[in-house]
Amino acid sequence: MAGEEAGEIDFDVIVIGGGVAGAVCAYQLARAGKQVVLIERGEQPGSKNLSGGVFYCRVMEQVFPNFVDDAPIERRITRNVLSFLNPTSHFNIDYWDQRLAEPVNAVTVLRARLDAWLSEKCEEAGVMVMSGVRVDSLLFEGDQVVGVKAGEDELHAHVVVAADGVNSFIAQGAGIRAKEAPQSLAVGVKSVIGLPRTVIEDRFNLTGDNGVAYAVVGDCTQAVAGGGFLYTNKESVSVGVVLRLDDLEAKGLTSSEVHDHFLQHPAIAPLLRDGELREYGCHLTIENGPRMVSHDVTRPGLIIIGDAAGFTLNTGLTIRGMDLAAGSGIAAAKTIVRALELGSYGQQAMDDYRNQLDATFVGADMKTYARAPEFLEVPRMYKEYGLLLADIFHDIYNHDTTPRKHIAATAFGAFKRSKMKLFTTIGDVLKGVRAL
Amino acid sequence: MTGFGDVTQRLAGNSYTVDEESHIEIDQDLARKTGTGKLLVKVCPAHVYSENEDGTISVIFAACMECGTCLAVASPGSLKWHYPNGGFGIAFREG
């Protein structure tokens, strides 16, 4: 029968990569009684991983019913600030809502801790966690994936899960995915700045375990497509920039200097004052998840999940990757449990993964936000619109003894001075409304 | 400068297990002809790449934080870059 291999089997399933996607998938499989090995190249799961840090974590209740109480989370996000940043002004939309904590919708996390905890949970559930091992390639019999190769060692399994993150060497090495174009990728450069708990709470107007997430656009990246972020942890702040690679190259800027510019910005520096650098790091992220996910995400005996498959959504308002990593891990585990029960691991059995995805928010959201990347290509997002907003409000608040105008006339005046074309702006607004 | 030190000082606070062999290899000729060399100097957040007076590119692989930005922007053939051997390289403590 197609998709049934004859060779020796070491495990039911091999999962490559101990990030959120791989750990969640491995955990679900072990809970279903399957023999699973989770292979991680870092000295322990999490040691290679970095995110901005806001985890929209409701999906984790499907895996760990008390996730928010049990997992090493930092703060519960109840305040979201969207900030249009200009060199000497900003225009912020500041949304605080206690309902966001009832139930908890988003938490800040630090991946070195979260991923280590997830892998402990995996071990408790019976997963064999193999850290410090880099998988070099997949093993094939014909077109069927039958295992992995790491150095001289070979391991065989019925199904292999590639959860190896954004660079996705496993899928690329097997010719399943081509090299990603620079406009589909962005580099995140991030600092974790330590501050006393009370300072964070006073400075950001927070009580208890509540936290704030700033999403910043404009001068934070010196007009490079992308954005800045600032998220509060218990006793530190995660702050940094995300820079789309094609535009970083086009603008000729230095990534570390753009990061430094943001941290030194007069709107940001006071929030970090007297802080101590705990860590400076970087990682790639995905700018065009919907396009990446339209590639194959399965082969006979193989399923690709998380960033390795392209499951990240950047809408400008939020970057979501961890929740989609978890969701795709759960979907893959369902497909694999079914395949193991049927004893069939060919393309047809793996194709069930798309159905599993489409039955959840993961598949649905990838479709809903298919046009978000196109909207974020509007260059005016990164400069002109922030300046326009500040100009309108400057005209409103700057009582310079000239006679006042009605707000519509004020706004129109500021718009005319901006030299943007009305039709371009209407077009941008329509694009935004349709994309987000 | 941000008050948090320059990039080299910041990296000194990070935790690395440095391998003996480099995981990065540059084709100097191609890197020069295609402009990839100069580009890598700018995009790499860890300042792994620097340009020498003679136009060649030096590589301090031990500083690498393994993001893969260099590989994503390098022109075909100018750069070989893969993850370090298992257990080696950067070990984020925060992430």
Ligand SMILES: Cc1cc2nc3c(=O)[nH]c(=O)nc-3n(C[C@H](O)[C@H](O)[C@H](O)COP(=O)(O)OP(=O)(O)OC[C@H]3O[C@@H](n4cnc5c(N)ncnc54)[C@H](O)[C@@H]3O)c2cc1C
């Ligand atoms: C700057 C930045 C900000 C972000 N902000 C957010 C945010 O606020 N919220 C959010 O939800 N998402 C955010 N993301 C996206 C999020 O980090 C990712 O979507 C998420 O980490 C993907 O999880 P994953 O498990 O698929 O991949 P990863 O977390 O990358 O895990 C992949 C794992 O595979 C291992 N691995 C790789 N290759 C091999 C190999 N050959 N052999 C063995 N092991 C291997 C790696 O070491 C790693 O542990 C951000 C990303 C960045 C870079």
